[in-house]
Amino acid sequence: MxxxxxxxxxxxxxxxxxxxxxxxxxxxxxxxxxxxxxxxxxxxxxxxxxxxxxxxxxxxxxxxxxxxxxxxxxxxxxxxxxxxxxxxxxxxxxxxxxxxxxxxxxxxxxxxxxxxxxxxxxxxxxxxxxxxxxxxxxxxxxxxxxxxxxxxxRDHAASYSDKLRDLRGFELRYSMFTDPLMAIPIPPVARYGYRAVDGVAARVAAQILNANVTYVLPDDNESYGRCLPNGSVTGVVRDLISGKTHFGPNSRFVLDCMWPQVEVLYPHTRRMLYLVVPASDIQPEYLIFLRVFRRSVWHLLLANFLLVVLFFWLLQRLQKCVPRRWEMGRGFTFARWYEIVETFGKTHLGEPVERFSQISSMRAFLMCWILFSYVVTTIYFAKLESGFVRPTYEAQLDNLDGLSRLNVRIYAVTTLFDAVKSTLSERHYDLLTSRSRQLPLELTTSLLPADSESQG
Missing domain, CATH: 3.40.50 (Rossmann fold)
Known part of the structure; x- marks a missing residue:
């Protein structure tokens, strides 16, 4: 047999x-x-x-x-x-x-x-x-x-049974860590796991295997882990080696010192370095009036406002016959400069101005001026529309020699630089580290605040 x-x-x-x-x-x-x-x-x-x-x-x-x-x-x-x-x-x-x-x-x-x-x-x-x-x-x-x-x-021709096809409720321990893009936790995490790409992939794998999954976090809160001088490792890899967990679905890379300790589904590796540079320098919506509009726009608005006030004041000086209000003992009085500003502001906001009830021509003139200023600024904004978002596409790099010409920052977890160091020359590695902003080990996909620098 x-x-x-x-x-x-x-x-x-x-x-x-x-x-x-x-x-x-x-x-x-x-x-x-x-x-x-x-x-x-x-x-x-x-x-x-x-x-x-x-x-x-x-x-x-x-x-x-x-x-x-x-x-x-x-x-x-x-x-x-x-x-x-x-x-x-x-x-x-x-x-x-x-x-x-x-x-x-x-x-x-x-x-x-x-x-x-x-x-x-x-x-x-x-x-x-x-x-x-x-x-x-x-x-x-x-x-x-x-x-x-x-x-x-009883059949002598029987072959080996596939034991991993159906685990029939076996407790399978997944070693996963929170990732703000790839694995969003669902409380309680140990039972319900995660959402997003890694979370869905882990859940689908458990359904295919018909297993009960318990999600385990690394005790040291180090997602990828690192190699210690004494030969031991930390993070998810340590949990896999010790048998605390069976499977690490979002442990996306390991260092060279960890390869003898873990088993991968596809044993052949090829390291590729990707630099992702934003295609445009678009600003957040709440900052668009502060960072995108040029100074000339604000100068135009201020000049238009002052010009209207000045022109209105000149009209008041020239048109002495235009009455404003009747005061006992003084007769008709004329508008003061601060009243002119107040009138302009109320008209600009569409509020009623009592002193213009008898002189509709002045009110109509002021409204026409404001509408004209809107037309001028709208045309100006239309001319500047292409200046709000200016795409700046970087050419694809075939090698890292062209990295010196790019003004970018390179964000990565600390151990990622160690992982690619063995495959890069000393000059190329210096180019990376001189532009790097290394992230702590507990971070995975970092959601960094807005920065004036291009991020890579």
Whole structure:
């Protein structure tokens, strides 16, 4: 049966582990089964035979593999099983590509449960046990109610079950951190998680896996984390390494010192540096009258106002016959300068002016002047409309040599500069750092206040 499974899986490398010094390894039944295993598997696929005594830890593998462990029959194999479980490498990358077969003649369900429990504790996904020809093939299900369960497949052609297709309510811990653009928290965060892109992606992944998700924040409040001189790390990566969390969906990059500690879905990396420069220098709406309007606009408005006041005052001086109000003992009086300003202001705002009730021509003249001033300023604003927002597009840079010509600031989390340092020359890195404004580790996508400088 093991030979059929090996041929069906067709992995690139097949390893056969044997124990020479184990109890029961020298019996005729054990030796004959081992000889048959080598004859069948070795004639079909490329195999590598290894002695368990020479390996304290399972080597890391770069390709998909099949590992076959030949265990002595019955209780004689208990010691070897414990040694195999200790040898399994929990840091084996891309575990979904590695399959295991345990040949254990005469093993009962209790022994198989102990074997598979140890395998699952080492994060092994695909393992089959073969005890007797008539018993079929044994697999394990880690997610049912009550804990791990050993399953028997009567069909000898049965293959490995995809255990990650349906977690059936298994508690999956997501290590996520608040991001004002990508992950907006929904209180209580531990239960409801986040909104925006990262939050929706995490929720959809949990629905596909049929898992109950608990969202965990980094204890040290460092989102991306950093490498310490003593060899340890901080932030989300530390939580992933320690087993506090299972998955870090918005941990978007790691430093070179962290690569040996984590597993990524796509192991090939290519660092690209993007500088985002605003296309225009548009100002906020509440500042448009202060920063966008030129000084000449305010000079025009002030000159227009003073000119109207002066012209109105001249009219009063020339038109002595224009009465303003009747006062006892004084007769008709004429307007004072402050009354002229008051009249202009009221007319400008559309309020009634009592003293003009008898002289409609003066009021009409003043209103026409104001309307004319509006027309003048409107035309002027129309001429300046293109000056409110002037697009200033920067040419795309093929290399960082052109960065010296750009007057931009580069905002990034502190460790991001460390991440790109190894791929840049010293001159290019100096160009970046000389224009950098580094952000603290607890920030992710920073919402910075408006700045007069272009932001990159």
């Amino acid at each position: 093991s030979c059929q499974i090996v041929i069906q899986q067709a992995t690139q490398v097949t390893y056969i582990y044997r124990c020479v010094s184990c109890l029961g390894a020298g019996t005729p039944d054990h030796l004959s089964l081992e000889l048959e295993l080598h004859r069948c598997v070795g004639s079909q696929v490329g195999t590598v035979t290894r002695d368990i005594e020479s390996h304290e830890l399972e080597p890391l593998r770069r390709t998909d593999s099949m590992s076959i462990f030949h265990i002595p029959a019955g209780r004689d194999g208990d010691g070897l099983v414990r040694r195999i479980i200790d040898m399994l490498n929990p840091r084996q990358p891309r575990r979904h590509l590695h399959k295991y077969i345990f040949l254990w003649p005469g093993a009962n369900l209790e022994q198989l449960h102990s074997l598979f429990s140890g395998c699952w504790a080492k994060q092994l996904l695909f393992g089959l046990a073969i005890t007797r020809v008539d018993d079929g093939i044994f697999d394990f299900d880690p997610f049912p109610e009550g804990g791990l369960r050993v399953m028997r497949h």
